[in-house]
Amino acid sequence: MSGVNEQQRDYVLRTVEERGIRLVRLWFTDVLGNLKSFAISPAEMENAMNDGMSFDGSSIDGYSRVQESDVLAIPDANTFEVLPWVDPKGAEARVFCDIAHLDGTPFDGDPRQVLRRNLDRSRKAGYSFYVAPDMEYFYFAPPVAGQQPELLDEGGFFDLTSTDIASSLRKETIRTLETMSIPVEYSFHEDAPSQHEIDLRHTDALAMADSVMTFRFVVKEIAALHNVHATFMPKPLEKIQGSGMHLHLSLFTGEDNAFHSFDDPYNLSTTAKQFMAGLLRHATEITAVTNQTVNSYKRLVPGFEAPVHVSWARNNRSGLIRVPIPKRQNESATRIEYRSPDPACNPYLAFSVILAAGLRGIEEGYELPAEADANLFEMDDAMLAKLGIAQLPQSLSEALRAMEGSSLVAEALGDHIFEWFLRNKRNEWRDYKTHISQFELGRYLRSL
């Protein structure tokens, strides 16, 4: 163990003691991207950091194995943080964990370990992967089973002060995020009623995946404290735009932005173009991971600024990849924006497959297709085919079929998660397919 780790451990243990922490929550993530947690007493913390805490993994989605269901949660001392919203008298802290087999080797069902493995590959190629997500979500009244979600902004729930409450919720959320090492770049009320957007400042991908997990937790927790329901469901309302999680991506080599070039009219380096080409070529294969619910595909339709076609452009928000114009003379801001993912994905797995697709483009020297700056929604299929522009999968079923045949995704996720994910999601699709919807009853029951 290196000296720094020892001091880090000491730092955590002293903080637990000095701040009178009564519970330490060990956080980790299941394969579907749900935050899981169990709490230990401060007395157990030293043990946990030395040897990990063992628990039965068979109850966690995607961790199940026929044999040896016990796994270890090993705290990542770097992520230790006192939770800001709990009563100081009963202070609590949280720490993210890596999951390992009892012999200490990485557990291949742990999404965080999957992202670590992919980042290792990228590092060996000389790149640090940076991500900044734009997080969109809705505030609703607490949901009632079987009923339409009730908007806050339309007055029904909060009378005259609804917009004030939504924006004060957002402010409180941002303050909490900032005290938890998650700086916010911008925040605003989105076009849709009750919809909000909070843009996070870029960090390396592992820290960002942790931040996305914390973000979803904080947003929901603070809303719940005020009897409001926050949701990251991709498309909760039929005629209103859904919630996306646009990802601003860049690769750095040391202090230099590997995506930036002074010689290119768009300031994009060859590396950036090859990365984009990789993303475009493998986009359909990775969509099941970046958009993992049945509902995700109701967001990816024309007319709502969500991407439908596999294309890129400098400033066309209907494209899958947008190249934002960075502030003048700020080369570190050169980046690409990948627009299909939604905030209901598992960020560890989504970042993994996106990185794998981009790196493949660099390794194989893919050629970037021509920019599609026209409005693609106005073109018919023949025209799109002529331009060689494909569509993103139209349903979870299509996306799974594209993923199934992808060696790139299988390699990025590892066999364990790849197979479990496909099995689990096929079941979800089957349940959906056999469901008789209101749409069908309304349309067919009388007339047929």
Next chain:
Amino acid sequence: MTHQSSYNSAGDLVDSMVVVFPSPPPVDLARTLDLAGYRWKAVTSGAEAAKNEPTEGWAGAIVMCDDDPEGGWALCRSLRKRDAPVQRVLVMVTGAQLPDMELRDDLFDDFCLAPFHPRELEARLRHLFWTELSGKLEALVEYGGLVLNLETYQASFGGQPLDLTYMEYELLKFLAQNPGKVLSRETLLSRVWGYEYFGGARTVDVHIRRLRAKLGEEHANLIQTVRSVGYRFGQSKWSV
């Protein structure tokens, strides 16, 4: 030449061991140590130093940074950045390497120019081992309303506790220990993270942004951005 082994400091040192880098050490270094009566063990890395450490700990260290500065400084780091830091660390650098020592004052107690003069080295060692706990550090770092307690690792601003992650704490500590100086990203990365971190130089920006957020709007300007260079903590020495 007369080397009097009776100078080898306090009696308790007779049984204790000094760690030496590199391995094998240059012949003249080995000879100087032997003649002066030090018991020593040469190592190639921090890991090897940890493996061979006597139960009572290393009595001191002599680290030659002239041929392998990276390895030498890494060893110094690993000897210092731990629960019970090794006291009495002497480094040797060439004249051209003198700037390497800047902002690494916490990593060594004395230095000697390489190539060294055996009698100078012996005199320095004698003094180093004579001075009890020469590397003792200040327990509190204070700047304005900011207080860092290096013993308990706790930070506070205006009496309110600041909750920091480990790396945020280390960065703030380093900044507060070097107020008024302009520090490049490269310097911060090598002195605070020690290169072994994989996030790259942008990591520094990420952590600065987090610290500013935690210090709060009114104190965020305690850490200033110095355009295209890096950062400065507190007031510049030259500003009014």
